[in-house]
Amino acid sequence: MNSGYARLLHSIQKIIYQEGFDGSDPQKKQKNILRIGIQSLGSMLWGEDICSSDTPEDIHSLTKFLYVLRGLLRKSLSACIVTVPAHLIQNKAIMERVTNLSDTVVGLESFIGSERETNPLYKDYHGLVHVRQIPRLNSLICDVSDTKDLAFRLKRKLFTIERLHLPPDLSDTVSRTSKQDLAESAKLLSSGCGAMAIGKKHLDF
Numbered sequence: 001m002n003s004g005y006a007r008l009l010h011s012i013q014k015i016i017y018q019e020g021f022d023g024s025d026p027q028k029k030q031k032n033i034l035r036i037g038i039q040s041l042g043s044m045l046w047g048e049d050i051c052s053s054d055t056p057e058d059i060h061s062l063t064k065f066l067y068v069l070r071g072l073l074r075k076s077l078s079a080c081i082v083t084v085p086a087h088l089i090q091n092k093a094i095m096e097r098v099t100n101l102s103d104t105v106v107g108l109e110s111f112i113g114s115e116r117e118t119n120p121l122y123k124d125y126h127g128l129v130h131v132r133q134i135p136r137l138n139s140l141i142c143d144v145s146d147t148k149d150l151a152f153r154l155k156r157k158l159f160t161i162e163r164l165h166l167p168p169d170l171s172d173t174v175s176r177t178s179k180q181d182l183a184e185s186a187k188l189l190s191s192g193c194g195a196m197a198i199g200k201k202h203l204d205f
Contacts, residue, residue, distance in 0.1 A: 001061055001064045001065060001068075002046060002047055002048065002061045002062075002065070003047065004046045004047045005046065005061065005062075005064075005065040008038070008065075009065065009068055009069065009072070012036060012069070012072060012078075013072060015034065016034060016072060016076045016078060019034065021033075021034040021076045021077045021078055022075065022076045022077075023076065023077060032077070033077050033078065033079055034076065034077060034078040034079070035078075035079055035080075035081075036078060036079065036080040036081070037080070037081050037082075038080065038081070038082045038083070039083050040083060040084070040085055041062070041065075041082050041083065041084050042062050042084050042085065042089060042094075042098075043085050043088065048061065048062065050062065050089055050090070050091060050094055059091070059094065062094065062097075062098065063094075063097045063098070063101060066098065066101040066102075067101065070101065082102075084098060086107065099132065099133060102133065103133075103135040104133060104134055104135055105131075105132035105133040106129060106130065106131055106132065107129075107130040107132055108127055108128075108129060108130075108152065109127050109128040109129075109130060110126065110127040111125070111126060111127050111128075112126075112127075122151075124153070125151040125152065125153055125162075125164070126151075126152060126153055126154045127151065127152050128150065128151050128152075128164070129150035129151060129152050129161055130150075131148075131150065149163060149164035150162070150163060150164060151163075151164040
């Protein structure tokens with residue numbers, strides 16, 4: 001395993017046991033759960049070469065780390081969120097293993113540099129949210145989310161996820177029924193009803 005991953009696991013394990021998040025000893029501080037955040041896992045910041053090569057030296061280093069991390073989280077009152085630069089990882093098999101070792105997988109697609117950045121339909125959003133995998137208890141397969149259209153906005157201090165609502169098409173090319181056409185159709189209907197009323201005095205059921 002990568003030396004950077006080994007040091008990180010040692011630090012996480014040390015905090016879990018010292019702060020009492022393992023459940024064996026009472027917590028020293030009033031905390032409900034240990035929240036862990038790991039940024040850009042698998043990148044060069046951690047000494048990995050899976051982002052720069054199709055055949056890295058240790059192809060199983062990242063998956064080994066995730067295996068051990070899952071074990072630590074399962075035995076403690078801890079939760080972890082990990083970001084992975086998926087667009088830089090050349091080997092798709094590694095990404096499939098990372099997905100299988102994760103409970104929830106969410107992908108972010110930014111509009112920067114794409115055609116949607118200048119599209120007025122997406123002017124209120126900064127990117128799309130793709131739910132790849134969500135956890136499902138007591139099942140061998142993962143559930144699939146019914147909500148497909150999600151987008152995110154970036155504000156000064158907030159990252160909000162919303163349903164993607166596209167505005168209606170209000171272009172000039174859309175055909176609309178004019179008031180004159182409505183008036184003419186109303187006259188035809190009224191004249192037809194009058195003729196029927198003159199021809200028959202009584203209604204037949």
